[in-house]
Amino acid sequence: MAELEYSSADDRVLVGAAQKGDTDAFEELVARHRDKIYARAFSMMRNEDEAIDLSQEAWVKGWQRLAQFQGESSFATWITRIVINLCLDELRKQKRRRTESIEELDEEAGGVERQMPAITTNPTERLERGELRQRIDRALQQLSHEHRSVLVLHEFEEMEYKEIAKAMDCSIGTVMSRLFYARRKLAALLADLKSEK
């Protein structure tokens, strides 16, 4: 039997080998997708150590549940969903641990940004790609975990409202409200950052 060439093998081939217990095949999958999985964890947690730990935990869970992977989605999508669920669990635990602030309660209800007039100019216009990245990165940093999570799941993972509601264990109405607030807050933050310059 021909030996498997890990570096050039398709994800599906590697998954098949890993499902039979081949840890080298699994290591190749980790090497291929580790940055994406880490980036998703970091986008939600905004903390390097937590993102590393959660992304590694996701890989271990992925290994343990590999027999359940049927190939209905791509392997990358499947393992991304695992890390998202772990991040949401961690955020819920953190929320339970800390005392809710008045500001957070206000955010949940919609906050002052809901009442703001619309920002008519595009705050990111004529920005270089690197500068745009930095600005959005800083703005995302300032959102609460709940609002950032909804934004990440909708904009980056392209999940529908009902999928987000299921993942976050909340109603579709809450998802819509959080998403709206997050977008408005982000627009305001980007506009502020532009005026600072």
Next chain:
Amino acid sequence: MTSMTEEQQLRLQAFLDAELPEKDAREVAAWLAGDAEATRLAGELRNTRRALADFKPEWRVPESREFYWSKIKREMDKSAPVQAPAQSVSLFTLLRRILVPLGAVAVLALAGIITLHQVGAPAGHPVQVNAILADAGGYTYRDEAQGMTVVWLSYPAEKKLADSPSPDTLPQK
């Protein structure tokens, strides 16, 4: 200060996200075309969405491939294997697999020896059936009048023995 209600704002957002049913979407589109404030809000939401679509973060694992993998591997080794372990074979089963054929051979050899010893024995002895090496499920049928011994074996021995009464002797003719 906006004059739009929260419900209107969320409906507008859902329209832009293509989350509304067709009929509702047509209604919102008509409203949007004639409402300046709604148009401005839609413009802002679209701009934010575009900015995020262009946002390609370069967050990379700040650890080497080997170091990152080593922690995962350590945890994998501690946890259950990816697939169900191969069905374990008990020592009893293993011994049975070896001993039953060996026992059968031994029974045959023993029967051969008995037959050789009985050739020429006086006639008129009763028919006898003996269980020999009962664990291996072997029996002998000896007809001394004919000077003949037949050996038969059953497998699996345990089942046969459990299902049938002890055939130590058969009624004499």
